[in-house]
Amino acid sequence: MEMTPNHLTTTVSKEQGPGYLRLMRMAMGFRESKILLVANDLNLFSQISEGCRSIEALALRLPANIRVLRILMDALVAMGILHKVDNSYYNHEIADKYLVKSKPEYRGDFLAFTHYCWSQWNDLDAVVKSGRAISKTHGINQSERAVGNAYSWGMDNMAKAKAERIAKILDLSGVRRMLDFGGGAATYSIAFAQRNSQLTAYVMDLPLSIEVARENIKRNEMEGRVKVLQGSYWEADYGNNYDLIWVSQIIHQHSESEVAHLIGKATFALRSGGRLIVHDSLLTEDRTSPYFAALFSIYLLTLTEKGRCYTVNETKEWLIQAGLKEVIRIEIDAESDIIMGVKP
Numbered sequence: 001m002e003m004t005p006n007h008l009t010t011t012v013s014k015e016q017g018p019g020y021l022r023l024m025r026m027a028m029g030f031r032e033s034k035i036l037l038v039a040n041d042l043n044l045f046s047q048i049s050e051g052c053r054s055i056e057a058l059a060l061r062l063p064a065n066i067r068v069l070r071i072l073m074d075a076l077v078a079m080g081i082l083h084k085v086d087n088s089y090y091n092h093e094i095a096d097k098y099l100v101k102s103k104p105e106y107r108g109d110f111l112a113f114t115h116y117c118w119s120q121w122n123d124l125d126a127v128v129k130s131g132r133a134i135s136k137t138h139g140i141n142q143s144e145r146a147v148g149n150a151y152s153w154g155m156d157n158m159a160k161a162k163a164e165r166i167a168k169i170l171d172l173s174g175v176r177r178m179l180d181f182g183g184g185a186a187t188y189s190i191a192f193a194q195r196n197s198q199l200t201a202y203v204m205d206l207p208l209s210i211e212v213a214r215e216n217i218k219r220n221e222m223e224g225r226v227k228v229l230q231g232s233y234w235e236a237d238y239g240n241n242y243d244l245i246w247v248s249q250i251i252h253q254h255s256e257s258e259v260a261h262l263i264g265k266a267t268f269a270l271r272s273g274g275r276l277i278v279h280d281s282l283l284t285e286d287r288t289s290p291y292f293a294a295l296f297s298i299y300l301l302t303l304t305e306k307g308r309c310y311t312v313n314e315t316k317e318w319l320i321q322a323g324l325k326e327v328i329r330i331e332i333d334a335e336s337d338i339i340m341g342v343k344p
């Protein structure tokens with residue numbers, strides 16, 4: 001069943017038109033966001049999927065206050081995430097597919113991480129004025145396990161299907177040794193190694209992410225050909241002679257000079273003829289699209305000191321400066337692109 005966000009049609013009169021509707025939707029979007037994120041944190045959708053459908057049963061199971069839970073559930077019905085028959089609640093297709101823990105396309109970890117980032121957005125006014133982010137999302141800095149887990153599993157939720165798609169697009173038949181630079185939950189290494197039986201991947205990341213990577217590698221039974229290297233890419237000795245260095249969703253965390261330094265370091269670790277691939281949310285040259293990257297850049301302002309989304313040409317230029325040849329772009333989707341170069 002389609003989602004029917006009927007709250008807008010009830011708050012805006014017809015004469016005010018679609019432009020006004022869009023404006024109000026932007027202004028009040030935080031309400032839907034918070035309701036959904038709280039429901040996800042309560043694991044409400046998994047409970048409903050397991051047959052817990054009445055307010056009374058859910059209030060006991062979660063646990064939650066009956067009066068408030070009823071109001072929350074009815075709002076979720078109004079938002080088109082749940083539906084209600086008599087006094088029983090059911091997941092809409094979208095909640096059933098993405099927000100039930102046992103489902104293969106589960107995105108709840110990513111929503112949990114998004115919720116951890118909520119307080120960052122409160123600082124946006126201060127960030128705009130001062131130019132400085134005050135990151136409260138410590139998991140990113142590897143100091144808080146719950147946030148760190150939601151971060152790494154959340155990245156895995158979002159990257160899994162894409163990793164399988166990219167594994168089909170890229171010809172990795174000659175790759176034997178691959179370094180996954182800041183490889184997070186090892187999502188890409190697992191997908192690339194599963195599709196290419198000669199490939200061994202080394203996932204380098206910080207301790208909390210490496211814990212998640214280990215668990216993910218184990219779940220996928222890829223211990224034989226996906227290994228972990230714990231350490232920071234600023235200091236660690238991650239070896240050399242790699243056929244492929246995969247730098248996915250890393251550059252947006254850093255300043256221009258840091259990115260240039262990282263790409264140079266990574267290039268050094270490639271063998272001659274090896275490939276460096278940057279995968280990221282890249283912008284058009286006027287930096288106003290795609291929508292996803294333009295807004296992702298704002299999130300990065302609240303979270304990182306000097307990060308932002310970069311343009312396709314900025315990224316290509318870093319690879320060229322590092323001495324890579326045959327630098328090309330491969331378009332992936334509305335959220336990310338690949339820039340690839342070969343070491344002479």
Ligand SMILES: C[S@@+](CC[C@H](N)C(=O)[O-])C[C@H]1O[C@@H](n2cnc3c(N)ncnc32)[C@H](O)[C@@H]1O
Binds near residue numbers: 206231
């Ligand atoms: C946005 S995630 C991307 C994860 C993965 N590459 C992917 O595309 O799914 C960024 C990753 O960079 C890692 N990272 C941040 N600083 C790092 C550092 N100094 N050394 C190694 N990894 C780092 C984070 O822990 C996180 O796993």
